[in-house]
Amino acid sequence: MKILHLSDTHLDRLGGPDADGADGTAALSCLLAELNHLRDLQAVVVTGDVADDGSREAYARAHRILSGYAGSRGAGVFYATGNHDDRSSFAEVLGSGHAQPETVYSGASGERAAASDLGGWRLITLDTLVPGKGYGRLDEGQLHWLRQLLATPARKGTILAFHHPPVALDVDVQLALGLENPGELAEAIRGTDVQLVLCGHFHLQILARLEQATVWVTPGVVSRIDLTARPGTERAVHGPSASLVHLGVPNGPLIHTLHARDPRMGATIYEADEDEMREVIDRLGPAGANQS
């Protein structure tokens, strides 16, 4: 089975470049045009920050572009929420994020999680959005639902997909703005059939483990965070990328990163210095995140 894993498309209401020159619509269109020869896909999975501004127009455009691409390949599109997303606009346009879910979880604050069958593989999207914040969290209701679901194994195995990675590099902003409770997720999946965890949010690729599962953080569509920048600062550059995930193959999951030939590849979108990054962590992180 092949999944095209995308994340952080950051479309906005009007389309077109923002003040820094980042343009989610153009980046997504460029990427998918470059992936024209990719066939035989079972799913396109988008792990959050579908919209930059949480607007219905952005979700509608994302859905139009992605359904066109996936539909012509016989694949479904699955969406999870990220910190830039708005739950009500997301739900209005994309529902649970699955076209025909087997099960949906609806939380008291509008959290949506859902599970679908993909030829014997179970794909579960989770909602790690904490409104108004940059970090993510899985609340107890959703974890309980997940534990119940995982009590029965799927025929081939389970894939989780959500925005905030449960792992981080030794980078302050990642440590502060990732998933706040990875230990609880680890407990929930320990010894289950979860084989793969797909995330986004950091706009760069990371391979890691969580219990028995492989964790893959896919690079962003709208931009890539360039870690050759001075530690404590952040540099975002152009370069829309995606991941191709092969499951059920020898030595799988096999994951390959695909880069679009954007003529501006590597050109700077923005640079933030140490003070700006501390402010970001203060404003968007959990209380006291800058004190560690």
Ligand SMILES: [Fe+2]
């Ligand atoms: Fe994000």
